Amino acid sequence: MSLSKILVWGALAALASILSHPAHAQSDEPGCRPEMAGYRLPIQRAALAKDEVRLTFVGHATFLIETPGGVRAATDYNDYVRPRETPDIATMNKAHSTHNSRNPDPAIKYVLPGWDPSGRGAAKHDITLGDMRVRNVPTNIRSYSGATDYDGNSMFVFEIGDLCIAHLGHLHHPLEPGHLRALGRVDIVLFPVDGSYTLDQEGMVEVLKSLQAKVMIPMHFFGGSSLERFLRRTDGVWATERKAEPTITLSKASLPAQPTIIVLPGN
Template sequence: MGILSRAVTGLALLLAAAFASPALAQSNEPGCRPEMASSRLPIQRANLGKDEVRLTFVGHATFLIETAGGVKVATDYNDYVRPPVTPDIATMNKAHSTHYSRAPDPAIKQVLPGWDPSGRGAARHDVTMGDLRVRNVPTNIRTYGGDTDYDGNSMFVFEIGELCIAHLGHLHHPLESGHLRALGRVDIVLFPVDGSYTLDQEGMLEVLKAVQARVMIPMHFFGGGTLNRFLTRSQDLWPVERRERPEIVLSKASLPAKPTIIVLPGH
């Protein structure tokens, strides 16, 4: 076999191995269907000011994060719910097929899986692109057989100037002191509230108390009923703001004085 043939064969095996783990994760989450995919309408928005960041809730666990320097990130990038623009960076988790893609857009510059596809341990990412730094904090997930897949997913942290955003991903367990130290100071937290496929709602309240972010944005709630149950549980802890649009522009200076839950439309 020639050198070129061996190289092509090696590349094919590498690509097959890269997504071997999530092939077993077939989504049983309700409402996760191709028709959930976002429309690809052109985005026409005002430019962001210095130190500002725009968050758009695309749906499920996917947010589009845009920096003033023009860097775009899609969280839990998958084949069902995608932003209407191609991100520069895509983060993924393998808990269900609605949290990762087996065929990410080849125009994406950095695809960051929240697990180590080789199975040798935890994923380790620390990437800087323009005015954005992305790093991950590994967490465990439950398998379909009820076992624990240690370091099987990640929380991703996005640092833009003085602003720190944490996406908790498909979190299945309470956070320990080591997780909190690794997260560091969090200004904005994006967290799942379904209470069944991820951590139960009471457990998520304890996570939010520990993280102490000034802005808390729920995701992964499938419908208004689940979201409202969570908001009822949290009503004595934090005020709630409901926005009419799925996007919000924030900066360090514009964060609310007190920790606040901000609900963006979507599911």
Template sequence: MSFSSMLMRFGLGLAALAGLMTSPARAQSDEPGCRPEMASLRLPVQRAALAKDEVRLTFVGHATFLIETPGGIRAATDYNDYVRPRETPDIATMNKAHSTHNSRNPDPAIKQVLPGWDSGGQGAAKHDVTLGDMRVRNVPTNIRSYSGATDYDGNSMFVFEIGDLCIAHLGHLHHPLEPGHLRALGRVDIVLFPVDGSYTLDQEGMVEVLKSLQAKVMIPMHFFGGSSLERFLRRTDGVWATERKAEPTITLAKAGLPAQPTIIVLPGN
């Protein structure tokens, strides 16, 4: 091999190495915008104590919220390996739609890891756990498989009961809710719902779901770049009031909920 050929191969090798070093890491998901850098949110460790009738919600990103109780119990929704709160939660709920909604390596310090599906394939998942002043239970839903088939009862919505407040996280909901789902959910004060309109239920269907739930606070999640969120808010203009918050954390109490159903937008994606 000539000396010039050796130099050419060496240069190509350096270029390839540089490309590997500078190319961004990608999440193992076919959803847009779900990359590990989303996990850059760092929550303050010290926060004001909650009154006995309050709950604190922080939108960590994508479909992950940190829910905190007056007793210090923390739950993370759709806990995954890319978007995580800084603090290790006591309870982690997951769904199996994509890798940005579940974790293969949950923190071993988590006391309760609750997948929204039965890993043994024996039907619907069944969870009803109480830890401190938080009760968490699931309501099974169907989910589309990668082949397009329906996996009946293959996923879950999760309900968090803290004092007098009832919070429902709809997860990766793919279909309208039937009367049986509504009965199982019960009264919902705060609902966390996806608005992308394509990977999950279409936006028209989601509006109908929200109307059926009649929650006083509705917090959108699972939107990409903000365009799907803005499209949803234009659709609901005149249907519900909308409040936009500057910070991703909000403290709520039963007595302080809005008189009329209100969409509250927390910054995130």
């Protein structure tokens, strides 16, 4: 075959490949791209003791939470960044497409939207699966027009043994006493730190002070500059630990004596 024919056939093959693999839809938040497949969990993982919980920062606002009984929950489950393994429970929020899924895996046992899709009021969830209880505390968000979307977001609380984990979702405003009462004791808080799409960083510091969680894990920080700005702001307020891996195992007994920010790699 001549060189010219080889080049023609090569070009046609490349074009066919492109047409058979259409581009993904783009996110409406920076820093979360379709090619981010999320942290790939190892196939074999150490068994958890009965009082332990394993947290993996998958990316953006998604964490995989695993219990000793093998129940898995994914926070702000979406179509861009997902854990490798199908969770049993998926929580979602609607502020941006990077916080919810139009096509959740049908194998998920419970898909919990943080808003009422019917628009009749606040979402209400309180389920128990195995050794995990999941419930929500509604909050408001700003709509695209700038108006208040009442009860448009939820903070989700995961109760596993003696540990209470709160994921603040796409929080847009300070917490009021009613929110704090509904949340109850929080041992571990997963909080957005971008300071623009969600609550400003000064406001987030006040939220964390009111929660008094022993472990605070930042998320939603779009690469690193907003995270570093937040950590400079909290220097001297709380201790900070940086982990090399996106997975951490915690128990009530292993919680730090003083509130500590634990940074897991991701974005």
